[in-house]
């Protein structure tokens with residue numbers, strides 16, 4: 001059925017999803033869910049109402065299998081049983097959609113239609129839209145593999161704006177074997193009210209978009225509730241004098257922002273199953289640069305690790321100024337909070353350098369452990385690339401649990417890598433910290449050499465351990481609880497500082 005509606009000219013109205021990278025699935029007969037409702041003319045709820053098994057599982061009935069036949073009330077997507085809505089021009093938020101009749105709580109309002117595209121295509125398009133300077137983006141994250149892009153072709157649902165106190169919500173339904181996204185009323189909506197839902201905008205870096213929803217509980221920015229935003233943003237009140245706002249440019253609306261900044265400020269939004277995700281330049285880079293240069297990440301000068309700072313101010317409902325500082329965080333941190341895994345290439349020469357200081361038999365063992373660690377790390381990285389879409393969907397979409405097989409694979413590879421790392425560092429400690437004290441050299445030159453070797457061995461060992469805990473947090477923080485090997489495993493010498501042990505074993509005192 002075609003559900004025609006008019007709209008602005010810069011997009012093509014469609015009333016059904018268009019499948020770009022594959023055909024519409026053909027529902028197999030054995031997959032068709034048949035409810036046990038019975039149509040009773042005296043009871044309107046009898047024909048697939050709230051108690052219908054299919055309704056309860058967000059699955060539409062399939063004609064001609066539904067026992068209620070033409071009376072079935074559970075084919076709203078298929079029959080385009082939309083509420084009456086009307087486009088209007090908002091003040092500062094582009095177009096919006098109004099209820100053109102009274103809408104009841106729970107009522108299906110409209111389907112979010114667009115082009116069904118693969119995850120890769122969504123990523124490609126998002127970056128392309130950003131380059132083209134498109135201000136609004138309309139890509140809904142459907143599942144791990146696919147998204148709906150309503151940028152060029154879409155239904156009127158694409159015009160529904162975000163609100164921090166929305167009257168609608170998105171819901172996913174299984175319709176004839178395909179997942180479709182609908183906008184549903186959260187509460188009774190009087191005719192003439194603007195429709196809105198909470199984008200659950202996930203902020204992944206870049207500039208922040210001021211939210212103009214006007215709700216008393218407005219969080220100030222799109223995505224302000226997201227973990228990335230909160231970790232990246234420091235909010236403080238008027239009377240907090242830690243930072244001077246004098247030199248900070250004040251941008252009250254998108255129009256005020258200079259065009260150079262606008263390019264950056266315009267973060268392509270990515271609608272993810274009711275979650276708008278910012279696709280920014282930074283995020284694109286995070287995807288592209290899967291390898292983050294260790295030198296940049298770990299440079300000794302902390303200033304070098306800082307992202308450029310920019311700031312905007314906003315006014316809270318209480319009338320207080322809030323200052324949001326954007327950036328001023330290390331690149332390492334911004335990569336971590338971006339939710340995008342960065343393959344951190346550690347200085348693997350650590351083990352090799354320590355090995356040079358050890359007896360051949362110990363050096364060989366250490367190098368073997370290092371090889372195993374490298375292999376486990378690269379296996380985990382390879383696996384991560386394969387399952388990244390699933391992981392990201394899981395992180396964003398609380399409705400779906402991650403497929404057990406994916407989780408198991410990941411846990412197995414992570415444990416394998418953790419074990420390899422533990423073995424390596426155990427070996428380091430064993431051979432460096434517990435190797436017999438080296439005889440004191442009599443000659444100055446030997447002494448100096450010994451001191452240098454001792455110092456580097458100590459630094460490498462401690463550096464290695466620091467690296468380990470840092471790496472674990474960076475690697476796993478966003479997915480599972482951080483696995484902190486250092487605190488988990490009890491080294492036999494835990495009551496004595498490692499540096500002291502190393503120093504004493506290597507023949508130098510430690511102050």
Ligand SMILES: C[S@@+](CC[C@H](N)C(=O)[O-])C[C@H]1O[C@@H](n2cnc3c(N)ncnc32)[C@H](O)[C@@H]1O
Nearest residue numbers: 093094095136158159160161162211212213269
């Ligand atoms: C899915 S579109 C909504 C339709 C859009 N207003 C239009 O005219 O095409 C999402 C975009 O609308 C704007 N928008 C939606 N809700 C907003 C809000 N509460 N505050 C500011 N801008 C908003 C943002 O530019 C966002 O990227």
